[in-house]
Amino acid sequence: MTDPLPDELSEAERARRALIQWSLDKSHVRLGNMARWHKGTTYRRMPDKTQLSAMGMDALGDGWLPAEPLITPETRVLAIGSCFARYFILWLAEHGFNKAAPQSPYNALLRFGSDFVSPAVVAQQFRWAFDELDDKDVLWIGKDKNIFEATEERRQLVRDTLLGTEVLLLTLGLSEVWYDRVTGEPLWRALTEDQFDPERHIFRVETMAQTLHYLETIERLRAQHVPNMTIIYTVSPIRLAATFRPVSALTASSASKAIVRAALDEFLRNHQDGLHRNLFYFPSYELVTEYFVDPYEHDNRHISSTVAAGIIRYFVAHYCSADMIERSGRSLNDLEGAGQDLERFIQQSRIAGTDPRSGELLARIAELEGKVVDLQKICDERQEVIVGLDQAARERLDLIHRLDAEVKRIQGR
Template sequence: MSIKAIDHSGFQETVSVVPAGEAPKKMGSSFFRGSASNFNPYGSDHVKDDFASRFLLKGWTPDKPFISPTTNVTAFGSCFAENISKHLAKLGFDVSKNRDRDIYISSMGEGLVNVHSIVQQFRWALEGVAPPTNLWHGYKAEEFDLTEEIRTRTRDVFLKTDVFILTFGLSEIWYDELTGGVFWRAVPMKHYDPSRHKFRVCSFGETKACIQEIIDLIGKHVPRAKIVVTVSPIPLVATFRPVACLTANSASKAIIRAAVDETIRDRGDEWAGRLYYFPAYEIVNETFPNRFVEDGRHLQNMIVPAVMNLFQATYCDTDLTIDQAEKTLRAARLQSARTLDGHALFSRARLASNFSAAVRRLVGKGAASKAKSR
């Protein structure tokens, strides 16, 4: 990084810098900012060949890929975990969902959306600590039993795991006030009892504590295993708070993302080479101009393959290179931009623009006719 000039005009003194391979940047020079700075991308940076590597993946990827076809991978958590499992399975990799399809981390792997539901699986499987009953329910509100058979099968999958990929989804939780137990998701209507079933937002402290406990349990029982943590980019379908859903979702994700970040900073030295964060959340939310289809939650078709290719290129031992993954991401972003034509807001803007252009043409023709009549 080179300093080109110091500008003393304006509100504060600014320094013009040129990071290698990036657009020139400006920053205030009033305070020392460290010997090395990683800048927010300027508009022209977005078309760079190494955009993702420089502005999204830097500092988060391993020195070399460590997931191969013979690696036992266990991936579960929020719904984005399903995308990871499907992608690795398509590559022919060994994923837990194929090793034992009937255990709960397989059959409900993408439905364990909060940190409590994930830590429950580790406590139960590895140490036999069962949560209160009637908390685990499937997509059709069916109750999942705490059978010893399922527990031991889940334990066996955990103990044979080389890499855990855990996706945390949301901070809004429903719990049983009588037992303190937290539901996997919301409370099934047929079981709902307003006298005991309550709602709250999971705090930063308890979120971090659950993530720390998961790491401790893996470290104790599967000490050779590596952990890759992701945050799901899929937003809330609705909030149970008396506030707008978009704002509630922002808070929900911020709690998880901050807890993950602080945990990795706290445990980074102890778990060096074994604990990673893959920024799927940032890749989706910071790079695509039109992320979701009409329902505001499901991703546009081009997004998941682009994100998974970046994961594959950095974590998986395959022929896919980071340059190829970067190229796929750029193509997907351009395709995403083109889908804006179908967005209701942009369609209205285009209609308004077309109407204005038509008016200008008519006005122009009218002025030309008047000039000729003179």
């Protein structure tokens, strides 16, 4: 049976075949339209998987990296943002950077009991520091659920810290924000029940335009008060812990990151004169989401120490001076909390010449093997307890049998 000629096909069948075949209609190819597409001078193709493996992280760093390092051991570095920013400051402090910090280099993460993760809240901190915010208009709640007092002493500390900063690592995290309807000021986080007023405190998702406004506010105050400050922007890859929207937390987190990332991209395009001079972007978010295979921990929010190490190693290679100082801090293994994970991060960040993606998978395997060893140790310890209890039970049972026999002997007299 031969296929019908094209003219004999129904409209529906032609549409069906065109959809399935999805090929160029060769009848449209003529000498008159054989010209090449204009590509310009900045044209870049999406790398396929083989090319991505060959290019490594440079596939994402292309066009964003500085021509020369920005950070030396004497550079005064400050970080603002999510807990992902902690990795940057920890690595710098452990390797002798931030020598000029007025206090400990480990204090170079501006927090005040809260992670400043939304552009609205970061801009608010800049406005507060440089006298564009009435502290009577704010209600700030820290992670400890206590009210943070916006005192003049604290404001001056933030101001002096910013004025003394040469490089600011600014990690933006989300676009979901709580606001005070009366003052128009953003809150650090959702309020406690005793502080929440449904008539006054509202939740909203920032638009791209609003986010762009906050970024412009930060830039205006930087240029006005700290013109020599360099800002390295990043977007935190850490997902939302929860959302106040009536939708999936995963989709809300994706939308939140997209708004921040798109607004930041527009902001950087609007400031081409400052790009690669005072303004930089480090693609940590894209490295996590587009490069690594399984970057997230079991909580599906935080990235593994192995992935963090690979990202920091790439950052250091391009942003930090080559005269690396040997690690000055002692091992973190003995510290409570996340000490062992952070020590593993430090150790892995110092391994040069390795493929981060391969290292990620090998680290996952090693982590699982380590858990198996730990579980086996627990099982062995519990087995010893079980054996001991079994022995004790047998001895007691034997005693019961002997006492029972003795009772029967006495009763039989």
